[in-house]
Amino acid sequence: SQQGEEDPQALSIQEGENATMNCSYKTSINNLQWYRQNSGRGLVHLILIRSNEREKHSGRLRVTLDTSKKSSSLLITASRAADTASYFCATDSNYQLIWGAGTKLIIKP
Amino acid sequence: ETGVTQTPRHLVMGMTNKKSLKCEQHLGHNAMYWYKQSAKKPLELMFVYSLEERVENNSVPSRFSPECPNSSHLFLHLHTLQPEDSALYLCASSQFRGSRNEQFFGPGTRLTVL
Numbered sequence: 001s002q003q004g005e006e007d008p009q010a011l012s013i014q015e016g017e018n019a020t021m022n023c024s025y026k027t028s029i030n031n032l033q034w035y036r037q038n039s040g041r042g043l044v045h046l047i048l049i050r051s052n053e054r055e056k057h058s059g060r061l062r063v064t065l066d067t068s069k070k071s072s073s074l075l076i077t078a079s080r081a082a083d084t085a086s087y088f089c090a091t092d093s094n095y096q097l098i099w100g101a102g103t104k105l106i107i108k109p
Numbered sequence: 110e111t112g113v114t115q116t117p118r119h120l121v122m123g124m125t126n127k128k129s130l131k132c133e134q135h136l137g138h139n140a141m142y143w144y145k146q147s148a149k150k151p152l153e154l155m156f157v158y159s160l161e162e163r164v165e166n167n168s169v170p171s172r173f174s175p176e177c178p179n180s181s182h183l184f185l186h187l188h189t190l191q192p193e194d195s196a197l198y199l200c201a202s203s204q205f206r207g208s209r210n211e212q213f214f215g216p217g218t219r220l221t222v223l
Contacts, residue, residue, distance in 0.1 A: 031208065031209060042199055042217055045213070048209075048211055092207075097208050
């Protein structure tokens with residue numbers, strides 16, 4: 001069954017604005033990962049946050065994790081056209097990553 | 110690039126054809142994965158290899174047959190596929206098997222079954 005579920009399914013914003021995507025999951029986790037996929041290509045790892053961490057930063061990316069609500073958010077600040085992509089969260093289960101269906105982000109120039 | 114290559118990038122085949130997808134990783138990783146990505150669906154893990162041994166087979170039909178001859182190469186042999194098998198097939202690798210490691214993905218093979 002699907003573990004991670006992203007929200008919204010699609011998001012369209014103006015260049016320069018901030019973009020926030022959310023991920024909810026069902027069972028307890030050891031870590032949660034965020035990946036980006038440009039159209040029709042492979043996924044690229046963005047950030048891994050462990051269950052004992054609440055927030056993590058990488059450049060313009062900020063990830064939060066709330067284990068009590070079983071949710072995570074990915075914030076992209078000062079968005080650029082190159083940020084147009086699909087974003088996926090993945091949670092761990094039994095040595096495997098369980099993926100959500102992704103949020104499609106479009107940055108309008 | 111991520112260090113994981115896949116060939117071919119696009120493949121069109123009939124239901125009676127036999128073809129193979131190839132994946133190669135240049136990262137010295139011990140684990141390799143095959144995923145299927147269909148439109149608007151989560152990634153589906155198909156197979157996992159750790160140190161050249163298959164450790165996961167997620168109820169994949171036998172018309173998909175993986176092969177891992179060494180830790181750098183992974184194949185997916187395709188035979189008698191169905192139109193619903195049309196999808197993007199992604200190969201990934203990680204240093205070790207397990208969800209604590211980030212996975213590095215290849216660009217994928219876009220498969221169309223006629």
